[in-house]
Amino acid sequence: MSEFEVKRKDIDDISILYLKGYLDAHTASDFESALDTLVCEERVRIIVNLSELVYISSAGLGVFMGFIEDIRKKNGDIKMAEPSKKVMRVFELLGFQVLYQIFENEQEAVEKYNTSKK
Amino acid sequence: MLIMKKIKIKFVISVLLFITAFVFGAESFSSYGLDFFLGISPIREMLLFMSIVFLYQIIVRIRWFGEINLMRRLQFLGLGLIIIWLWTIISGSNVFFSKVMQKEITPILIRSLSDLFAIITVFCFLFLVIAMLVLLKELIFIQQRKNTERNYKILIFLLFLVIFSSVWMEELLPERISSWDGSPIDPLGPILYTLLFLFFFINGLRCKWIHYLNKSQKLLILLVGSFLIPVIIISIIDITPIFQHYGRVIGSSVKFISLFFGTYISMSLIGILFQLPSAGIMDRRMKDLKLLKNLSASIGSVLDIDELLAKSADLTKNIINADFILMEIKENGQYHIQGWHGINKKKAEDIPPEFFFKIRRELEYNENSIFINDFSRDQRVKAITYKGMSIGSMLASFITLKNEKLGVLYAFSKEKFAFMEDSLGIFCSVADQVAVSLKNLELFNITLEQQVYKEELRVAHEAQMRLLPHKLLPGKEIEIEGMTSTANEVGGDLYDYYLVGDNRLDIVIGDVSGKGAFAAFNMAELKGVIQALAPHLKSPKEILSETNEFIRRNFKPDMFTTMIYAIYLFKEREFRFVRAGHPPLCHLKKKGINWLEPKGLGLGLTEKEKFNNALAEDKILLAAGEAVFFHTDGIEEARNQQEEEFGEELLTETLKGIDVINTDARRIIEQVFNRVDSFITGTSVHDDMSMVLLKIK
Numbered sequence: 053m054s055e056f057e058v059k060r061k062d063i064d065d066i067s068i069l070y071l072k073g074y075l076d077a078h079t080a081s082d083f084e085s086a087l088d089t090l091v092c093e094e095r096v097r098i099i100v101n102l103s104e105l106v107y108i109s110s111a112g113l114g115v116f117m118g119f120i121e122d123i124r125k126k127n128g129d130i131k132m133a134e135p136s137k138k139v140m141r142v143f144e145l146l147g148f149q150v151l152y153q154i155f156e157n158e159q160e161a162v163e164k165y166n167t168s169k170k
Numbered sequence: 171m172l173i174m175k176k177i178k179i180k181f182v183i184s185v186l187l188f189i190t191a192f193v194f195g196a197e198s199f200s201s202y203g204l205d206f207f208l209g210i211s212p213i214r215e216m217l218l219f220m221s222i223v224f225l226y227q228i229i230v231r232i233r234w235f236g237e238i239n240l241m242r243r244l245q246f247l248g249l250g251l252i253i254i255w256l257w258t259i260i261s262g263s264n265v266f267f268s269k270v271m272q273k274e275i276t277p278i279l280i281r282s283l284s285d286l287f288a289i290i291t292v293f294c295f296l297f298l299v300i301a302m303l304v305l306l307k308e309l310i311f312i313q314q315r316k317n318t319e320r321n322y323k324i325l326i327f328l329l330f331l332v333i334f335s336s337v338w339m340e341e342l343l344p345e346r347i348s349s350w351d352g353s354p355i356d357p358l359g360p361i362l363y364t365l366l367f368l369f370f371f372i373n374g375l376r377c378k379w380i381h382y383l384n385k386s387q388k389l390l391i392l393l394v395g396s397f398l399i400p401v402i403i404i405s406i407i408d409i410t411p412i413f414q415h416y417g418r419v420i421g422s423s424v425k426f427i428s429l430f431f432g433t434y435i436s437m438s439l440i441g442i443l444f445q446l447p448s449a450g451i452m453d454r455r456m457k458d459l460k461l462l463k464n465l466s467a468s469i470g471s472v473l474d475i476d477e478l479l480a481k482s483a484d485l486t487k488n489i490i491n492a493d494f495i496l497m498e499i500k501e502n503g504q505y506h507i508q509g510w511h512g513i514n515k516k517k518a519e520d521i522p523p524e525f526f527f528k529i530r531r532e533l534e535y536n537e538n539s540i541f542i543n544d545f546s547r548d549q550r551v552k553a554i555t556y557k558g559m560s561i562g563s564m565l566a567s568f569i570t571l572k573n574e575k576l577g578v579l580y581a582f583s584k585e586k587f588a589f590m591e592d593s594l595g596i597f598c599s600v601a602d603q604v605a606v607s608l609k610n611l612e613l614f615n616i617t618l619e620q621q622v623y624k625e626e627l628r629v630a631h632e633a634q635m636r637l638l639p640h641k642l643l644p645g646k647e648i649e650i651e652g653m654t655s656t657a658n659e660v661g662g663d664l665y666d667y668y669l670v671g672d673n674r675l676d677i678v679i680g681d682v683s684g685k686g687a688f689a690a691f692n693m694a695e696l697k698g699v700i701q702a703l704a705p706h707l708k709s710p711k712e713i714l715s716e717t718n719e720f721i722r723r724n725f726k727p728d729m730f731t732t733m734i735y736a737i738y739l740f741k742e743r744e745f746r747f748v749r750a751g752h753p754p755l756c757h758l759k760k761k762g763i764n765w766l767e768p769k770g771l772g773l774g775l776t777e778k779e780k781f782n783n784a785l786a787e788d789k790i791l792l793a794a795g796e797a798v799f800f801h802t803d804g805i806e807e808a809r810n811q812q813e814e815e816f817g818e819e820l821l822t823e824t825l826k827g828i829d830v831i832n833t834d835a836r837r838i839i840e841q842v843f844n845r846v847d848s849f850i851t852g853t854s855v856h857d858d859m860s861m862v863l864l865k866i867k
Binding site: 110111113114115117118120121145146147150151 | 681683726727728729730732750751752753754767769770771772775776780784
């Protein structure tokens with residue numbers, strides 16, 4: 053149950069994290085360190101691509117919550133892209149869409165950053 | 171008891187046979203011209219033989235000494251031999267006994283009381299001799315092997331055969347062996363004789379009891395034995411003629427049994443003699459093993475590390491005979507002196523660490539242990555010096571358990587060559603013992619911590635159980651039931667329901683993120699807050715809004731909570747609810763079900779304004795026979811062996827299948843629970859699962 057992977061891609065000042073597998077209490081720390089690295093590098097324009105994320109638990113959601121306030125203070129954000137139906141359902145129930153911008157594809161998220169660059 | 175009776179009977183028979191034997195004399199046969207039997211009475215001999223056989227059987231049966239006590243047995247043997255010897259001396263001199271002993275009563279019958287007395291004396295003597303034989307048997311049987319019993323039985327058989335044959339085979343009697351008086355020599359005699367002595371020899375090899383003696387005991391036996399045996403044997407041979415007159419059977423019994431004594435004891439003495447040089451080493455080995463056993467016994471159960479080290483050092487010093495002992499324990503990769511004996515703490519701490527570091531390096535080159543006889547000369551430690559103490563010899567070993575180095579044990583002596591050659595072996599055994607004890611101590615402490623932790627969890631679990639709502643008063647027009655199944659002893663789910671005034675029932679169900687004790691404490695805290703708020707606020711939305719504020723202020727940002735808060739007004743049948751990020755509730759109607767999912771946001775995720783905007787309060791009316799089902803996401807997330815989730819669809823299906831009008835609240839919950847339970851059969855992992863059911867009667 054603990055197959056999880058984080059891959060990172062940087063485009064200009066945007067960093068995209070690709071999450072793959074199961075994000076739960078056991079694997080949350082991997083995601084946490086990936087975000088931590090980005091914050092340390094002052095790369096706060098973050099997109100999380102969820103297309104290959106199969107499952108997310110409250111521990112996984114907690115990771116987002118743990119960083120978002122700090123990132124937003126630094127004029128950055130975490131935008132979600134391409135969540136699966138299941139993951140989207142989790143977001144819906146919890147009301148995550150009120151807190152985060154969720155996009156159907158990655159490109160839209162990148163556009164959003166570019167248009168708000170001013 | 172039966173055996174005792176048998177023995178007693180046999181004994182009586184034996185005595186009677188013996189005495190009766192002397193009723194018969196040789197005269198009765200001489201008239202038949204049987205020269206062969208001249209001088210003896212066959213009937214007497216037969217009776218005597220039978221008597222002796224019975225006597226042997228009795229004596230063999232009696233357990234003379236309960237448990238093996240070797241020295242006692244040897245002492246009795248010695249005592250018996252001395253008595254026999256004294257007897258023989260007295261018989262040879264002019265005392266009343268001797269007159270009796272020498273009295274020629276064959277082939278005469280018992281004529282007087284003194285004759286009877288003489289006979290009984292002989293009987294007693296025979297008894298003693300046979301008793302000695304049986305004692306010898308017990309010595310032979312010490313550490314018996316598979317052939318021991320067989321060889322012994324053959325010996326006894328041959329012995330009795332020879333005794334029996336001696337009635338007519340005169341060649342068997344030693345004093346005649348050298349006399350060639352023309353009479354035909356029966357070859358059977360010498361053959362029998364040879365066989366008998368062969369088995370004397372074979373049984374004589376069975377002297378394992380020697381191993382149980384220590385050096386001084388061996389010396390004592392050697393001394394006493396070497397003196398006593400020749401003397402006794404000679405004495406017995408001397409008085410054999412006396413016994414002859416009573417009956418050949420008696421004579422040969424005494425003769426051959428004594429010869430066996432002589433053979434056996436001589437062979438034992440030779441055995442002891444050969445073993446004497448190694449006796450000292452054996453003793454020391456035994457002593458070492460005993461001390462080692464004491465060591466494991468006394469430090470095995472010590473629970474305080476300092477005490478353990480002190481005791482170990484103390485015992486080591488005793489075993490090895492060192493002047494002082496030092497022990498280093500490895501902690502976080504560093505070695506520190508933590509045990510010492512024979513030296514005071516200050517001096518031990520004064521020794522520079524390089525000293526030990528160098529020795530440890532040598533230890534690693536030498537397979538973890540080292541034995542130095544002359545510290546100043548030995549190549550291995552020549553470079554290592556410390557002016558503060560004079561070291562002559564040293565033993566050192568890593569304290570290891572399964573290749574893990576726990577520390578180092580050092581033994582020092584001021585003198586050179588202070589330790590024996592084989593001391594290293596025992597020293598390493600001591601180090602091993604200490605290793606085991608140290609490990610035990612470590613494991614014990616871990617277990618203790620776990621026990622404490624488990625106990626704390628148990629207390630928390632009980633506290634949490636007490637927080638769950640108890641049955642509401644029956645009689646109201648509703649039924650309300652809840653249940654929770656936690657993943658660990660404590661969990662993050664909560665549910666509660668309580669009456670607020672006459673007309674209002676509040677229901678809350680929630681899920682604090684996280685598992686275990688932490689989530690549970692948060693949950694308990696929240697419960698208290700909500701219960702305090704509820705009576706003062708009218709709407710579910712207000713209550714959760716305040717709750718959101720509380721969580722924002724007091725919980726960490728990555729801890730959020732989902733919750734549903736509902737208020738039911740009895741008179742109006744009005745059911746109002748809000749859903750803060752929680753799985754939807756289900757309205758079970760007469761026909762079909764309806765999932766209620768007003769928009770909402772989890773608690774603790776954002777500030778007041780945004781939260782209030784995101785949370786929509788809804789309201790429905792409930793009719794009789796209808797129910798509302800609340801749950802936590804542990805149900806959808808429950809997995810079966812194929813790792814499939816129970817999921818929303820299955821839950822919907824389950825709820826649809828319930829005959830809500832005719833089933834009471836408890837039963838409805840059970841049905842849902844059983845469905846989930848059978849789904850997850852075979853697996854053990856699951857999230858916290860909770861359910862609440864409100865039924866309108």
